[in-house]
Amino acid sequence: MSKKVVIVGGVAGGASAAARLRRLDEQAEIIMLERDGYISFANCGLPYYIGGAIQDRNRLLVQTPESMRARFNIDVRIHSEVTLVDTVNKKVTVNSQERGTYEESFDTLILPPGAKAIKPPIPGINSARIFTLRNITDTDAIKAITDKKEMQNAVVIGAGFIGVEMAENLMDKGLRVSLVEAAPQILAPFDSEMAAIIEKELIQNGVQLTTGDGVKAFEDSDNAINVILASGTVLTADFVVLAIGVAPDTSFLKDSGIALGPKGHIVENERMQTSIPDVYAVG
Numbered sequence: 001m002s003k004k005v006v007i008v009g010g011v012a013g014g015a016s017a018a019a020r021l022r023r024l025d026e027q028a029e030i031i032m033l034e035r036d037g038y039i040s041f042a043n044c045g046l047p048y049y050i051g052g053a054i055q056d057r058n059r060l061l062v063q064t065p066e067s068m069r070a071r072f073n074i075d076v077r078i079h080s081e082v083t084l085v086d087t088v089n090k091k092v093t094v095n096s097q098e099r100g101t102y103e104e105s106f107d108t109l110i111l112p113p114g115a116k117a118i119k120p121p122i123p124g125i126n127s128a129r130i131f132t133l134r135n136i137t138d139t140d141a142i143k144a145i146t147d148k149k150e151m152q153n154a155v156v157i158g159a160g161f162i163g164v165e166m167a168e169n170l171m172d173k174g175l176r177v178s179l180v181e182a183a184p185q186i187l188a189p190f191d192s193e194m195a196a197i198i199e200k201e202l203i204q205n206g207v208q209l210t211t212g213d214g215v216k217a218f219e220d221s222d223n224a225i226n227v228i229l230a231s232g233t234v235l236t237a238d239f240v241v242l243a244i245g246v247a248p249d250t251s252f253l254k255d256s257g258i259a260l261g262p263k264g265h266i267v268e269n270e271r272m273q274t275s276i277p278d279v280y281a282v283g
Contacts, residue, residue: 002027006092006106008082010039011135013112013282015063022072030074031104033094035081038136039065046139047162050146051169060136085109085256087276111253111266111274111281115246124218129225130240133162145239146173154178155227155237157215158244159186164198166241167207177207178235180227182214210235 005021005028007014018032032039040063048054065076079097086092091105117132119125131142145151154170156163159181167179179186179202185195186202186209202209213233218240219226227235248264259267259275266281268274274281 002029003107004029005108005110006104007032007110009112009114010034011041011114015040017110017112017282018074019072022074032074032076033080033082034078036135036137037078039063039068039076039078041136046133047165047169049139050143051172083252085253087257087279107278109279112283113249114283116249117242118245118247119242122215122217127218127220127225129220130218130242132242133166142241146170151238152176153237154239154241155180155235156241156243160243160245163243166243167202171206179207179209180213180215181211184212186211
């Protein structure tokens with residue numbers, strides 16, 4: 001009797017696990033549940049599509065649901081969000097755009113749920129002029145607004161890899177860009193000497209760089225948004241890209257019995273096994 005494997009999430013972890021499982025077992029029933037419309041894409045290319053270095057959107061897509069089905073015989077269900085995991089009865093609850101809410105049983109469960117952009121409880125954080133960049137849907141939204149001719153000023157909050165790449169690509173789009181980092185330097189993993197070189201390069205290319213100053217509040221005004229910093233400085237922009245980091249996207253596991261770490265990450269051993277038998281995590 002073939003096993004039934006349910007994978008919660010696509011992209012790097014889920015799509016790779018599905019393809020590898022099929023190569024190991026031609027008979028297994030493999031179901032991939034992805035809440036978004038895209039199951040496998042090149043994350044690192046997203047800012048560069050916005051900036052125009054990558055012009056063909058299709059180049060971002062590594063696999064499509066159709067290609068995964070045809071090549072690997074995997075039941076790919078997009079716009080299907082898992083809202084509950086029942087590890088006792090070995091089933092998940094799925095909220096599907098196409099099928100409505102239903103339950104799906106499993107023999108083995110693989111969890112690559114990924115991460116979500118951090119949005120701290122700063123006043124004004126839910127403004128429609130504030131964007132995050134995690135997936136293709138986010139990319140399309142930012143690309144659409146940057147393509148508008150009336151857009152001239154952008155503020156990027158957070159100077160990690162995504163923030164610096166966004167600043168670079170928004171400059172390439174012809175926008176005036178302010179990059180704000182609460183820490184004393186950009187790119188925290190880098191030595192200060194290395195970060196200083198990159199900071200100089202950003203400034204020489206026209207980026208208005210602010211370090212050691214966090215965001216106190218956001219305020220919408222007529223056709224703009226004001227970014228109020230802790231120092232009292234106010235930056236006015238047409239839109240904001242928030243790139244201050246990510247957190248594990250595991251809230252749907254809170255009643256599953258699966259052990260989570262203090263920051264919400266899934267606890268696993270060296271074999272990627274969680275605290276529950278037949279449940280694995282990857283990512």
